[in-house]
Amino acid sequence: MSIQEWIQRVDFYRLGSGAALLALLAFYSPVMLMVLSPTYGALPAHIFHVYGLGAFAAAGWFSKDQVQMRLGRVAAYMLPVLAFWTPTLQYFVMQQSSKLGNPLGPVITELFGYYPLAFLTVAIAGKQIQYSLHLDDMGDVAREHVPLLGSYFIYSAGEHFAKAVLSHFIGFTIFFSRAGLQFVIAVLYAAVVPSKMLLLAIPSVLFSITSDVHFGGISGVNSAIQGEGYSLLARQESYTGYISVLENHHDGFRVMRCDHSLLGGQWTKMTPGYNPEVEDPIYAVFTMLESVRLVETIHGSHRVDADSKALVIGLGVGTTPAALMKHGIDTTVVELDPVVVKFAEQYFNFPSNHAATVDDATKFVKKAMKNPAAHQYDYIVHDVFTGGAEPAELFTIDFLHDLKTLLKDDGVIAINYAGDLELYPTGLVVRTILATFPTCRVFRESEAKPDDENANFTNMVIFCTKRSTGTPLQFRAPERADFLGSNSRKNYLLPKYELDPAMFDPIPKGGRRLLVDKEVKRLYKYQDRGALEHWSIMRQVIPAAVWENW
Template sequence: MSLEEYIRRVDFYRLGSGATLLVLLAFYSPVMLLVLSPTYGALPAHIFHVYGLGIFAAAGWFLKDQVQLRLGRLAAYMLPVLAFWTPTLQYFVMQQSSMLGNPLGPVITELFGYYPLALLTVAIAGKQIQYSLHLEDMGDVAAEHVPLVGSYLVYSLGEHFAKALLSRFIGFTVVFSRAGLQFVIAILYAAVVPSKMLLLAIPSVLFSITADVHFGGIGGVNSAIQSEGYSILARQESYTGYISVLENHNDGFRVMRCDHSLLGGQWTKMAPGYHPQVQDPVYAVFTMLEAVRLVENSHGSHRVDAGSKALVIGLGVGTTPAALMKHGIDTTVVELDPVVVKFAKQYFNFPSNHATTVDDATKFVKRALKTPSAHQYDYIVHDVFTGGAEPAELFTIDFLHDLSSLLKDDGVIAINYAGDLALYPTGLVVRTILATFPTCRIFRENAPPADNENQDFTNMVIFCTKNIGAPLKFRSPEQADFLGSDSRKNYLLPTHEIDPAVFDPIPKGGSRLLVDKEVKRLYKYQDRGALEHWEIMRKVIPAAVWENW
């Protein structure tokens, strides 16, 4: 048979239909992770996602003949119905997240809709592709494996395209929200496989429109969480996660949330007549970061704020850079996420006239080093999100060495890191910092727990200088350092010091330092820290708030 004759035999309509179904399933994979992240966290959502998807997709491929035999066209007609019901089923399952736990919760959530959808999609698409190619004359091996390899390539390309598209456009419109994308995918399934069975999806569609708080405005969310004493002031999808601003009305504080974590917060309930120049942060660690100003210079003298320059990597709610600016320090802030900048200015009193640089910190630092007139900074504050989901590339010895080049010879750097002191990633990061800067001291936010046999998860700040031989000392704070704040009176001067020797042990197969080319190897060690962080966050904010976003 000639190639021309073979091409005439190919059923391109069926081939296109099968390929389209695989692309839709591929698009749903990263969307499903986005849906799980606000309730379970980004890393825990990933732990078993690929394995579960692989198992159900493989089952769909090898059972495609049985699915065709037993269900016939009904199997295809069920696809859009199941796609429409998946958000509704998962809504009710995620309301039980505390009972299900983590990482079991994400797996069970995906069992309600997504994994069955994957099985049916692969079974139907695989059979359509196999039928359309007409490879029977070439033998059983070709008839089975060519469609299999082709299907895998179509899925892989679709997933890569989906990830690139989502990273660029997530949050751009309601359609490109995680809840909206589930609805869009269901509509596209219905367009590929139209049938009268879509009438069965009407109850789910009505529920999504009228009762699913993930689809509606913030009014629905506030109705669901008001009994917990919380309300949501603003929310927006972004490529770093689901960002929202939460107000606690009982205890009087406001926080900025990213997925299943907090970027920071400030107290809003204050005594009459109490007006600090910069709002008190809810976490003492953000006050501790301001202690970079208290580190004595190499001559043992006080540092002078006037004329000093600071670089802050990671904005959060902006408490630390706002305090540095209030002291008269020329402060440059680099933040990856524009939504974080917007919310910090609108809801956390970060100076609205400050020109924050929205950029990847690694790119900013590289450009700064190549600029002939590059500034060197008296202070650098490294304060990016950690707690099991840290951007590891910002803790490599390569990046820290570049930061060191931007720090004046007598400058000070403060690095905030949250993690379990006993876990490998924490030790790896601390050892890398200590190897970069010759003189460092490590302080934790609170005193160590009485029983820390199983875990010791804490916020800590590593203060370092480039001075060799000169000890790192803090001067006693003065009244002006407190900016009229009781929190700064209590927490500005670090007190709970950690012995660096705690981080000396290296587990078998581990590395002493974190380098750029080995960043990906760290990811597999971050899961346990992320799960510990999830448990801590459930104690800080009620489950209902996390579940309803």
């Protein structure tokens, strides 16, 4: 049979239908991870997602004949019904996330709707593609493997397309929110496989519209979390995660959230007559970062704020850069996410007249390196959001070396890193910092408590200079003006709890001494434990109901 004759036999309608189903499943994969991230965290959601999806997809492919024989067209008609029910089922499962734990919680959540949907989609789509190609005359090998390879190609291309689209358009409309996209995908399933069985999806649709706080407005969320003493002030989808601003009415603080982590926060409940010039942060680490100003010069003299320049990588709620600006320092802030900048200005009093540069830090630094003489800084504050999993490309020796070039000869860099002191990634990052800058001191945010099971997970600040002085860098004694009228700064401005850098010297078998650009991906497999520890800590900081109801 010639190729022309074979093409004439191809059932393009059935082929298109099968391909469309695979494309929808491919698009659903990154959306599913986005749905899980606010409740379980982005990295824990990834741990078993691919394995579970692969297992159910493979089972669907090899069971497609049995599915066709036992269920017939009913199997296809069930697809849109299951797609509509998936968000409702998962809503109730995620309300039990604390009991399920992590990383078991994401797996169980996907078992309710998504994995069965993957099984049926591949079974139905695989059979449609196989039938449509009419390869019976070409032998069993071609009959089975050509549709399999074609299906894999369609799915892979669809997933890459989905990631590209989501990175540019997430949050653009309600339909491009993570909850909205689940509904859109279900509608598209119904368009590909219309049937009267869709009547069975009506209860789920009604629940989503009336009771699922992820679909509704802010008022619905507030009714769900008011019993915990919290209220939601603002929220917006973004390509770095689900960004929201939460107010705690019992203890009196406000925080900015990204997925299952906090970017920072400020105290809102003040005693009468107490009016600091810059808001008090709820975490001491943000105050500690300001002590870059207190590091003495190599001559032992005080630094002068006037005519000084600072580069802050990572905005958060803007506490540290706002304080530097208040001291009269010309401060440049580089922040990846424009939503973070907007919320910092609107809800955390970050000065709007000092607009942050919205850019990827690696790109910003590369552009600055083209003319380093014009980008010289007295202070560099490296404070990127980690969420239990560091953005490794910002801790490589290559990136840190570029920052060193932008630092003045007598400048100071402060690097904030959150992680478990005993885990390989923490040691790798600290060793890389110490190899880049010859004079450093390492401090943890708070004192380790023997009875704290999470005592090893902490925020650290590493202060460094680019010159080798032969003696440790020294901090001058804070003066009244350094505190900006803030009690928090009186208590936490000067770092207290120093760590011995030698504790990070041991390298596990198969590990590396330094982190370099070309080996960044090697670090990813070690990040799971840190992310899971971070998830547990966040559940102690903010009640489970607040995380679960977004």
